[in-house]
Amino acid sequence: MKIVIDDKIPYIHDAVSRLGVEAVYMQGSKIGPADVRDADALIVRTRTRCDESLLGNSRVSFVATATIGYDHIDTEYMKKAGIEWMNCPGCNSSSVAQYLKSVLLLLWRDKGMSPTHTTIGIVGQGHVGTKVAAVAESMGMQVLVCDPPKAEEGAECRYGKFVTLEDIARECDIITFHVPLTRCGKHATYHLAGQDFFDSLQQCPVIINTSRGAVADGNALIDALYNNKVKDAVIDTWENEPDIDLRLLDKAYIATPHIAGYSADGKVNADNMVIEGLCNHFGLDNPGKIMPPELPYNVTAHLKELLECRNPNNEECVNRDIALTLYNPLNDSTNLKKAPDRFEEFRGNYPLRREKW
16 A cells, blocks of 8 residues: 655654555655556645546545645545545644734734724634634634625524624724635635725724635735735735745735644644544554644743743733744744745744644
């Protein structure tokens, strides 16, 4: 049995080695038909387009993407070809929520956006949007949620009732997108934040996109920033990655290389889901749960020092410092702004980040 695996999927190597299979690790964007022709399974990230041109002459019967999103998988072809496929819904939702929490803390610290005087609009109430809403609520923000498909299904909105995108554009100081990328259908999300949306904004909000790059029209967002329709932008996902728009990179307050979900905790969740799916498909014994590595001693020691300094008079500031010590997206942003040509390198060699300690 042979498995082809994206070589930038961390922590999975040891578990795969214990399966007793042949494993070939390759750069995801360079996996081609010849590489998978004699493979039984394929484990990828978003950089590998899985369709007939890749898999048509192969014996692959199982494809797993260690990501929430799956717009790089041709699901119709998979069905037609009888290839089982899986993604990892919710695997890194807590990681993205950590990213958003750090962003909100930075907007408070550096931009004066007090949570108790801020209304946040969350577009999409999936795994990620639900956790982001909980983070914002815990900080004292007023939360509005927009999710037309769920509203039509009669799903429950924890924050009163679902609002429209027009309500979000009219009332919110921060607008954050947590939707899949879809290009057709009644609720297509391609360029959901387009020229008309930006023209309708009333509060000059901060725009945050950690979903998929094409959910926001990059050109329209740049115009909105220059015309003061948008106060600031926080961009983690970009159109045409890794060839990102340098104008938007320059103008964005925080610009990161598609790593919002890249905590070690989130990656390990995805690895475990993929291994379980692989073992179920092929009837293999599961080698056991993968665990994320511990933070270095100097980091935990600093966190303990901060904790010891906490008292009722400075608790708010210390809690913020603890959260930003665990993860501060400005560090990733600084690196990308200095060297945008290293976008893929920053993603593929991402340093250890933990959600907790």
